[in-house]
Amino acid sequence: MSLAEDVNAYMHAHNILEITQAAIKSAVKQRSPTPAQVMAEHLLAAHRKSQPKRPLVAFVLGGPGAGKGTQCAKIVESLGFVHLSAGDLLREERKSGSAQGAMIDEFIKEGKIVPVEVTIKLLLAAIEKADRLHNSKLFLVDGFPRNTNNLAGWQKTVGDTLLLGGVLVYNVEERILEERLLERGKSSGRTDDNIESIKKRFNTFKSETTPVIEYYKCLDLVHEFDGARSIDEVWTDTKSTVQAMVAKYESEN
Ligand SMILES: Nc1ncnc2c1ncn2[C@@H]1O[C@H](COP(=O)(O)OP(=O)(O)OP(=O)(O)O)[C@@H](O)[C@H]1O
Numbered sequence: 001m002s003l004a005e006d007v008n009a010y011m012h013a014h015n016i017l018e019i020t021q022a023a024i025k026s027a028v029k030q031r032s033p034t035p036a037q038v039m040a041e042h043l044l045a046a047h048r049k050s051q052p053k054r055p056l057v058a059f060v061l062g063g064p065g066a067g068k069g070t071q072c073a074k075i076v077e078s079l080g081f082v083h084l085s086a087g088d089l090l091r092e093e094r095k096s097g098s099a100q101g102a103m104i105d106e107f108i109k110e111g112k113i114v115p116v117e118v119t120i121k122l123l124l125a126a127i128e129k130a131d132r133l134h135n136s137k138l139f140l141v142d143g144f145p146r147n148t149n150n151l152a153g154w155q156k157t158v159g160d161t162l163l164l165g166g167v168l169v170y171n172v173e174e175r176i177l178e179e180r181l182l183e184r185g186k187s188s189g190r191t192d193d194n195i196e197s198i199k200k201r202f203n204t205f206k207s208e209t210t211p212v213i214e215y216y217k218c219l220d221l222v223h224e225f226d227g228a229r230s231i232d233e234v235w236t237d238t239k240s241t242v243q244a245m246v247a248k249y250e251s252e253n
């Protein structure tokens, strides 16, 4: 085969003429003074659309008792996300009775952050299972990343294989959080819904989780909510934010 034939065959096999013509059309349509830029953007968008969809992840953060789980349940019900609570996964793992289970138990009671390798392994296994069994593409990761070590672990292990659409952050003052958690503690059976653990969890949130939120603010990924309002008021804002996040994801992927 000659070089010209080879080139022709390649162009035909990969629709290069059609792709290039569409890029040229979009530059001409816009009468852009920078056609190369418009064409490059068009080609990139076309490439992204042709790739298999990366799952979308939204992190959900806020102090203990801020209403993360409550809002996540509503997002699942109304917008079809899969909810993965890092705390729930750790509590489930704790039941295993292994040495790791005992370690998790101790960390939870003390309000300390479990080593990132343990949490990421549980999160990724749950994401892979939901993707494989139900082709789920929308995930809420609730209560993670809890500190900068979690953040680094996520970036190293997950990188760009999942698309971070945003970080939902619920702000509530400690006085209200304490009331909510003590009330929840009457029936939750959680070993950390007592005043000693609650104080420790507040300290961990302030010293370790706040820097993570600040980091994502710098990337313009944070959506903050006043979580002290009624559940329905918080939901109204949450819903419109998450709907916009999904719409952007669907249009770009
Ligand atoms: N907006 C709200 N107003 C009043 N009570 C609320 C509100 N949101 C949640 N609650 C109640 O506060 C308690 C804590 O809520 P939730 O479990 O959703 O918080 P969380 O942030 O997931 O907590 P944690 O981090 O400890 O798991 C629950 O008993 C819940 O019913």
Ligand SMILES: O=c1ccn([C@@H]2O[C@H](COP(=O)(O)O)[C@@H](O)[C@H]2O)c(=O)[nH]1
Residues within 6 Å of the ligand: 064, 085, 086, 087, 088, 090, 107, 108, 109, 110, 111, 112, 113, 114, 115, 119, 142, 143, 144, 145, 146, 150, 192, 201
């Ligand atoms: O990424 C995480 C998430 C949670 N933990 C530990 O679990 C408890 C309870 O978490 P909730 O989100 O309130 O259910 C938390 O205080 C940590 O001890 C963790 O280590 N890493």
